[in-house]
Amino acid sequence: MTNPCRRHFQRVTAAVAAAAVAGPAMTMEGSTVYELHLAKLQQDYLRLKNVQSTEGKAELKRQLLPEYVPYVEGVLAEGKGAQDQVLTTLMVWRMDAGDFAGALDIAEYVINYALLMPDRFERTTGTIVAEEIAEVALKVQKAGGTFDLDLLLRTEQIAGEQDMPDQAKAKLHLALGKAFAEKVADDDTSENQVIVFGYLDSAKKHLARAIELNTSCGGKKDLERVERLLKKHAAPSS
Template identity: 60%
Template sequence: MAMTLAQRTQLRKRAATEAARTAPAALMDGLTSYELMLAKLQQDQQRLKQVQSQQNKARVKAELLPEYVPYVEGVLAGGKGAQDDVLVTVMIWRFDAADFAGGLDIAEYAIQHNLQTPNRFNRTTGCLIAEEVAQVALTTQKAGGVFPHDILTRTALLTAEQDMPDEARAKLTLALGRSTLAGLDENNPGQPGQIQTGIDLLKAAIQQHDSCGGKKDLERAERLLKKHAGDAS
């Protein structure tokens, strides 16, 4: 469904207007813009079912997501928190397509208004947000890459008060601890207190879930702290 600029603008304005007059805890069902995007979502989901590779699914989602932007912008601008499966699904797709900043923009709205995830995801919204970001971060770090520290920090702050299994919380805390310590070594102690901050995060992750995988990271970080403490004395 390729839309013209005028159609995109109209959709954004209509979504904002309709979302603004839909009360919290109500459903967006029956509203013109929502029904339009819900029909598109169902069509796109059928397309995705034909794709077996998760990497290819992510590429398809990246191709599809721009068509949802006007609707998302409208709801975020004018919405009062009505339950919106289109919005929550787009949030997840943005994470899958590695648009973490865009996903977190929706996540802030979703958590603020206590939006629920569609039943097929079997996780609370806060848990899903934390795990979606943490899992990609941990995979990236394991492969020797660097995941954006600001995205991890934003996710941790956003989900700090959300209830979730300890294992899910530990994944995010571990990823943040590793990110805090990234690039630090015997020749680079980082900013004052940075190593200790990383150690505290790793300890917290281990306390949250003993098998999170952070024990060797903690041992290395503690050795590094002792090394630099000795150099400073």
């Protein structure tokens, strides 16, 4: 798979096959390049079943995913929305492997064309995308780390309007609220109060929405802190 010519061939082949089948009522089944990747996916799935450790599964997925990149690039470039079990499965694998940007590239296509998830996935696409990324972000934030705000904003843009359980949507808003809030320290002395106020105002909106959706989401203390800081950094005059 390191051969550039082979990667180019697979990308072009996937693009041609995806462009030939339009609409979610159709499927990529029967396409040679699709069937080859589906067979490989099934083989790799069996390899993953033999690994008990969650961390071990994630590491194996990180090793396997590059082999599918040409196929994904081809389908995303020229695809017209045909059902594609390879693509939807790889979207989840990318999230499991920590490649959230790559997962969102696929998610945007999958949601745009309303592709169905394989039967073994019980949640809808929007729920999977929002909840999986939000849960990782919240775990990082709880441990005192930071999670990429732009990734969370893109997640909301792609999946935020999808129908999902209130608890799942609350997690995304909570993660966003925390990400905005952590941009402002308690002793912040920034001269650009417009930016500071903007972060805090966005944090308040997301945290309040998370609590509205799920009162036990755990964002009440964060909201109290944000409201306290908002009083300190009074809204700048226009």
